[in-house]
Amino acid sequence: MEDKIYIPVTGVQVSDLFDWSDPVQKCKQKTVVMQRGLARQTSQTGSVVECNEEKIALFRYHRQVYAIRERCPHAGGPLHLGDIEDLPGGGLCVRCPWHSWRFDLDTGQVKMPKGRKVTAKVFPVKVKPDGSLLIGFDKFADVYFSIETDF
Ligand code: FES
Secondary structure (H helix, E strand, O other), X not given: OOOOEEEEXXXXXXXXXXXXXXXXXXXXXXXXXXXXXXXXXXXXXXXXXXXXXXXXEEEEEOOEEEEEEOEOXXXXXXHHHOEEEEOOOOOEEEEOOOOOOEEEOOOOEEEEOOOOOOEOOEEOEEEOOOOEEEEEEOOOOHHHHOXXXXX
């Protein structure tokens, strides 16, 4: 039995997300990077959304969407600006743009460098037939249950 609360993402559909499985999109992205002389992709890769009081980076791979807490657990880097890479043995990871740590997008575990004990928070995502997205949480954010005392 699933024990997550799924909350709709507002303003972003699956079709709005950069598709890392599409070689044409990836090729165009590399061209933009070369024309600007940048070493890394800096836009059009991941997207940041706010949902349940969390800033979350979303990455699309075909019809699958991955969600990971936007702030890198190492030193706070912007994970939505990271590249997606294949993991040896299957699966995908995001490479943080600041120090290149790689986080498994299924588990949040650090895959590189080895031996790191921190884990990025990942969230399950459902893609509805109409392309809208739902992100799964263990609970509603505490702020929804705070009591206003200024009367
Ligand atoms: S801030 Fe992400 S790897 Fe250092």
